Amino acid sequence: NLDLHEEGYIIDVTEKSIIAEARTDKGAFYALQTIKQLIYTNNNLYTIDCILIKDEPRFTYRSFMLDVARHFFPKETIFKLIDLLSFHKFNYFHLHLSDDQGFRFKIEKYPLLTKIGSTRKRTKLLGGGYDNTPHSGFYTKEDMLEIINYAKRNFIEIIPEIDFPGHTTAILASYPELACINQNYKVAENFGIKKTSLCITKDNTYDFVYSLLDELIAIFPSKFIHIGGDELRIANYKKCEGCKKLLKESKSKAKFANHFINKIASYLREKGKIPIAWNDYINYNTNYNVISQHWKPFTKNKTIKEINEGRKTIISNFFYFYLDYPYSMTPLHKTYNFEPVFSKVISPDNIIGIESPLWTEYVPNDSILEYQVLPRLAAVSEVAWTNRELKNYNDFTKRLKHINEIYSKNYLNFHQNATKSYSLITRLIKTINWFRGK
Secondary structure, three states, X not given: OOOOOOOOEEEEEOOOOEEEEEOOHHHHHHHHHHHHHHOXXXXXXXXXXXXXXXXXXXXXXXXXEEEOOOOOOOHHHHHHHHHHHHHOOOOEEEEEOEEOOEEOEOOOOOOHHHHOOOOEOOEEOOOOOEEOOOEOOOEOHHHHHHHHHHHHHOOOEEEEEEEEXXXXXXXXXXXXXXXXXXXXXXXXXXXXXXXXXXXXXXXXXXXXXXXXXXXXXXXXXXXXXXXXXXXXXXXXXHHOHHHHHHHHHHOOHHHHHHHHHHHHHHHHHHOOOEEEEEHHHOOOOOOOOOEEEEOOOOOHHHHHHHHHOOOOXXXXXXHHHOOOOOOOXXXXXXXXXXXXXXXXXXXXXXXXXXXXXXXXXXXXXHHHHHHHHOOHHHHXXXXXXXXXXXXXXXXXXXXXXXXXXXXXXXXXXXXXOOOOOXXXXXXXXXXXXXXXXX
């Protein structure tokens, strides 16, 4: 049906037939996901009610991010997540492949990144103390091709992220000469923001980054590559003559960071790729070919200004879409009712969609992972797919009961009381206690 949206579909269920129409294979695939969601059992028979549905997504970018650096998850877990994401009609899967606590993808030119950088000796626990078991793991090229191809069959695009110039302790443990201060570094064992960063005035830093990106480009067909660019600490830069000079010339932390971001962005554009960066230092100094991923608290007005001035933006609002936080801190209704097109945005087409990240500092296994994302993925998917005027939380909670039954039949560890309401006082207390535990 050529009159339909690229990802749209029509489903007509009668007593005698189920007919689905679509313009593309992708639209037909989403029609199938809806049919799967509509099926229920009645007297031990599979049943679907008669219904007519015409449907298409609000946003073309509907994404989930998994941090595999803090805790590594094998490809089998990734396959299971791809199944869940496709069921909920997500079309992008962002893999956060590097951070201070681990480097998770084998780079042929730099073998120490996985020989040294993929292993830490111990891991900080929520509430205090350490798990003294070494934590390691990484994906080979063959693993990643399997993941990419499995995702492709489910109409999902894998977006790789290597986070730099900050969040690079694991990289510097492998190649310390890339730092402003060449010394012995070890892969981080606890969490939080580190002072370690790549030196952004050394030529060999850019040789390293460009070569690393070349290997990503050769493997990942996605048009997007995420370059991180968040939570930079200036302390060590002040001890480096080249960076100290650049800091003085830049006159601001953002302009200093953009020296690096813009060089990497230009390189990627020359290679035909679109760079994405966290919104920490995105401003008028940043190349407008860089997509901003809005996450940072209290930067809404800055993001609105960027959107209205033409910057393409992904909304990943910290207070609504971060999946690692307790349900008492981010209740389901808070996520579901979030409106990603802010009221003062006059160029809404520059918001390409939303992404919901799961940071895994305190998510060490599949069971906790499933609990944190289910049924939140159902709420996030409706924010991404459904127009604002068609959303209704009470209706969603009624439909969620059936979706929870599907989770249960697939032996998934979903939160069974996720619709529970919490008083503001309870939420504040639980939030404070959780952050204290970190």
